[in-house]
Amino acid sequence: NRRIVLASRPVGAPTSDNFRLETLAKPEPKQGEVLLRTIYLSLDPYMRGRMSDAKSYAEPVALGEVMIGGTVCQVEVSNHPDFAVGEWVLAYNVGWQSYAVSGAEGLLKLGANPSHPSYALGVMGMPGFTAYMGLLDIGAPKAGETIVVAAATGPVGATVGQIGKLKGARVVGIAGGADKCRHAVEVLGFDACIDHKSADFAAELAAACPDGIDVYFENVGGAVFDTVIPLLNTSARIPVCGLISQYNATELPAGPDRLSLLMGLILTKRIKVQGFIIFDDYGHRYGEFEQDMSQWLAEGKIQYREQIEQGLENAPEQLIGLLEGKNFGKLVIQVNQP
Ligand code: NDP
Incomplete structure (x- = not known):
């Protein structure tokens, strides 16, 4: 298992020294848990805020902890009755790592074979x-x-x-x-x-x-x-x-x-x-969005551009670039192949 942790807090623009790549044993799920294999990691501007310990609407990432982020994962091992091996989920408790163990809470099911799984991090998310x-x-x-x-x-x-x-x-x-x-x-x-x-x-x-x-x-x-x-x-x-x-x-x-x-x-x-x-502010209204946006996408009324970069190790450089406008479209890291 590879993961990227927050090594130090940036002053001004983040640098690669603020991140550390670590290699650990693959975690093992207990009863009621699943092992998730990260396919896509979303990189978003709010991550800069979580690297800082200035007072904000959300807690900062602690030093030495895995960087926070939305991911689209596949279930690799399931010890939970509601999840099947191979099933896709959207997770906010995995972050910048290639595998993670999770309980069912906080996982949003995306189905067995979604047509565009990464869209859950962008236009549909x-x-x-x-x-x-x-x-x-x-x-x-x-x-x-x-x-x-x-x-x-x-x-x-x-x-x-x-x-x-x-x-x-x-x-x-x-x-x-x-x-x-x-x-x-x-x-x-x-x-x-x-x-x-x-x-x-x-x-x-x-x-x-x-x-x-x-x-x-x-x-x-x-x-x-x-x-x-x-x-x-x-x-x-x-x-x-x-x-x-x-x-x-x-x-x-x-x-x-x-x-x-x-x-x-x-x-x-x-x-x-x-x-x-x-x-x-709007979590309770997600259903309205989901309904309208699925329909607009199906009707071809909304175009969506992604920039998919390969490899977890490149996430720090890509986040640094996002804050300078180097991305063109929704920035996503492909961490593992499906
Ligand atoms: P983008 O993928 O659009 O990436 C950021 C873009 O911001 C860059 O590509 C660049 O575009 C532009 N940018 C960066 N630095 C500057 C600068 N100094 N001056 C002008 N433009 C700059 O990001 P998102 O679409 O994911 O997010 C857009 C905004 O929405 C962000 O501010 C984000 O924090 C906010 N947001 C807020 C949420 C909320 O709940 N309030 C939730 C989600 C996002 P270009 O090269 O075109 O200038």
């Missing part, structure tokens, strides 16, 4: 659910309104934009680089997508939003949010989903402090700004 609830419940877009979303080709942003189009909105993405922007327009069907690394980013975003912005789905914060602010319409909604541009920050942005200007704008334009943590 946590990121897709995040996009669906944040956009529809907090953003509440109406037909003809303008939605802006950054990290537009990632699993959250791509899903936000495509649901926005299904609801009749104009959708403008923001992404890093020409390839990602082209994908957003040509494959995902966004009306426009602007490169936040472009020298003319602010002017290009303004030109792509001639009627202003009604829903800004906040995934990144920082300079992108600064550019969005002047374009916000009266009664705009901002679901605050993530602030990835700040996850590696060690200090507040340089002054002057613009908080009072922002609060003034929120007041005069009656802007709704609401954060959410997907399973804490």
Whole structure:
């Protein structure tokens, strides 16, 4: 059994020294337990938060403990009456390791032969659910309104934009680089997508939003949010989903402090700004999402791009890259072959 543990806490961007690969004996399941073989490990931005011991909505990973993460596994040995050998499950108690023993609790059954098992980590799982609830419940877009979303080709942003189009909105993405922007327009069907690394980013975003912005789905914060602010319409909604541009920050942005200007704008334009943590706030509504998203996928109305990288040992480097925008699509590590 191979596993990756948190060796030290990062200051700023994580480095490979913050992780340690360990090799142990394969664990043996007791009565009422199963041995899980990890096929896919999801890498997600929230993992940066769990590496830090700053106070947050969730406990940090302890030093020396296995890194946390969602996995799609197959049952290799079953000592539990409800699980058959070969069956697929979604697990949140396995993390960055090639095998793990688990009780039945916390395992979500995916069936004997799912057509796309890794989708449970992306478009049919946590990121897709995040996009669906944040956009529809907090953003509440109406037909003809303008939605802006950054990290537009990632699993959250791509899903936000495509649901926005299904609801009749104009959708403008923001992404890093020409390839990602082209994908957003040509494959995902966004009306426009602007490169936040472009020298003319602010002017290009303004030109792509001639009627202003009604829903800004906040995934990144920082300079992108600064550019969005002047374009916000009266009664705009901002679901605050993530602030990835700040996850590696060690200090507040340089002054002057613009908080009072922002609060003034929120007041005069009656802007709704609401954060959410997907399973804490919306866990009870997973069924609605599952039903709609399965149907949209079956009808070909939602496109989904994954970046599948081979080998558990490459997970640290891939997570470091995710926080710098190096991934293109939902980042998944293939840990074992099915
Ligand atoms: P992505 O796969 O989209 O990966 C992150 C992307 O963020 C990168 O590819 C990059 O895209 C962009 N990015 C990284 N650094 C910067 C930067 N400095 N400035 C601008 N963009 C940057 O991630 P997800 O779709 O999984 O997650 C998107 C957001 O949603 C994250 O903030 C995450 O924390 C949040 N989230 C929140 C949840 C909640 O419950 N509130 C649940 C799930 C996710 P590009 O190259 O295009 O800029």
